[in-house]
Amino acid sequence: MKQTKDRKAEILQTAALLFKQKGYSAVTMRDLADAVGIKAASLYNHINSKQQILSEIIFAIAEDFTEGIEEIVAQETNAQAKLKAVVAQHITLTADNPYGMAALNNDWMHLEDRLEYYLKLRNQYEKRFREIVLNGQQSGQLKNVSHEILLFSVLSTLRNLYLWIPRKADLQKEKLIDDLSEILLQGVVQ
Amino acid sequence: MKQTKDRKAEILQTAALLFKQKGYSAVTMRDLADAVGIKAASLYNHINSKQQILSEIIFAIAEDFTEGIEEIVAQETNAQAKLKAVVAQHITLTADNPYGMAALNNDWMHLEDRLEYYLKLRNQYEKRFREIVLNGQQSGQLKNVSHEILLFSVLSTLRNLYLWIPRKADLQKEKLIDDLSEILLQGVVQ
DNA sequence: GTCTATAGCCGGATAGAC
DNA sequence: GTCTATCCGGCTATAGAC
Incomplete structure (x- = not known):
């Protein structure tokens, strides 16, 4: 009935919400199908596997973060401005997709084939x-x-925003960017 | 071979480690038995169910937190000293049982019978x-x-300590109490 | 206290009709 | 694109021998 593309987006979005509530392992394909309003077997017309759903949710966001921080590092601004830009990026990406952020934070260890790629992106971000x-x-702006x-x-605070932002x-x-940066x-x- | 009491403690400790790595739902009784070095069926001589393992891990810590913050609130000290005491409590309890803290943070939603009691303790703590x-x-010590x-x-930072403390x-x-309070x-x- | 064997259920995924 | 029916493997937990 629905077009494949719309339906796939709906499945990914619904899956992210359920993963946030119970975690990847505790969500069954039947749970997901019920929430979407179709039968479990019908999900497979839109996606290849449960694993693929997790992977698409996580990497859509992970790649945004990696690209974003490269831009921030390249800015010709001081450390304080760069940190505020990082706060802003976390708030923006979390507000856009809070449930995907939950999967990125909590369910990455259930990635199979692409686990190494995830770890590479995360390490690059932290670096x-x-x-x-x-x-x-070194420049004396931040405490030693x-x-x-x-x-x-x-x-820790930035990675937990997904718990807090959807409630607002x-x-x-x-205002949140200003207040949280200040704190x-x-x-x-x- | 081992005494029931020792074995039970070993099972709970091992379960907490595995729950931290993969989450409650993804850890099977066979995984746990393998890690302990016995067969899955033998676990049931020491515990009644997988659910009971989770419950015991979580409430052992949750009750410590609830009692601890009541003592801190009752202190006749200013807000800054109370916040530092809260930081110290989190660091102490996390250092004592980092894997239990992971379950407390990440797997509480898989509690069944005692989920309401958990939510009551958590709400009391946050209050x-x-x-x-x-x-x-109100007293002007903290920013408005x-x-x-x-x-x-x-x-958020305090609840994430379990991710960081075991690596040290x-x-x-x-020193950690002083440095983290300062930050x-x-x-x-x- | 640990084992083997197994009950009984639920998981992801596929086949094929409409 | 969705459905019914189903495969088959893995899950928690129990029974009963040693």
Whole structure:
């Protein structure tokens, strides 16, 4: 009834929502089919396997992040501006696709054939982020605490945005970028 | 061969490790038995069900957190000291049981009978945390940004410690408490 | 306390009619 | 493009021997 392309997008979107709620392994093809309103066997006219669904959801986002941080690193701005740009990127990509972000964060270990490629992208992302932090410390803009703790702390918050953003119905993106950057960069104490 | 009590502790500990790696649903009783070095059927001499394993892992920690934050709230100290005490509690409990923390964070939705009790404990914890933040804002110690964003940001980092602490073989707990409190409270900019 | 064997159910995926 | 029917393998859990 529906066109293949629309239906496939609907399947991927619904799958991402279910993966967020229960995790990849706990979602069955029958669960997914029910949520879409068709029978499990019919899913296979649009996708080849459950594994392919996970892979498409994850890499659509992972590649955006990798490209985005390369642009930020290339900017001729100071470390503080680069960190704010990273915060903005996380907020923008998470707001666009919060359930996909959940899969990226929580279900990557269930990737099979493309697990190595995922790990490569993630390591590349963290390497670029680390460069920004180390440069900021060398130039005296950022505190000389362990860059590992700094990286862990900021990235933990950014990676968890998917838990928080969908609850804000009327998301004021620019305000969130300003407020969260302020908290992460300047702290919470008056 | 082994005593029931030792074996049960070994099973719970091994299960927590496997749950961290793949999530509750993707870990089979055969996986767990293999990792312990016995056959799947033998697990049932020590535990009643897979569900009971998850429940015991999660509530052992969840109750510690709930009790701990009640003590912190009751302290006669300012908001900054209370927040540092919360950071210290998270670091201590995570260092004691990092894999259990993973289950607490990622697998709680697979609780069946005791899901409501879990949600009650979690809501109580967040309520106490929110009280600390709101009091700190009213007394002028903490910035007047949205307390929701502040809470989300700090709690995201603390809840992700389980990903980071096990990688630090020679964890210097007191130093980590100082450094992470500094970053979360005072920010990263010089 | 551990084993082998197996019950009974549910998982992903395919075949073929419409 | 969706359906019914089904394969077959893997799942949790139990029975009963040692």
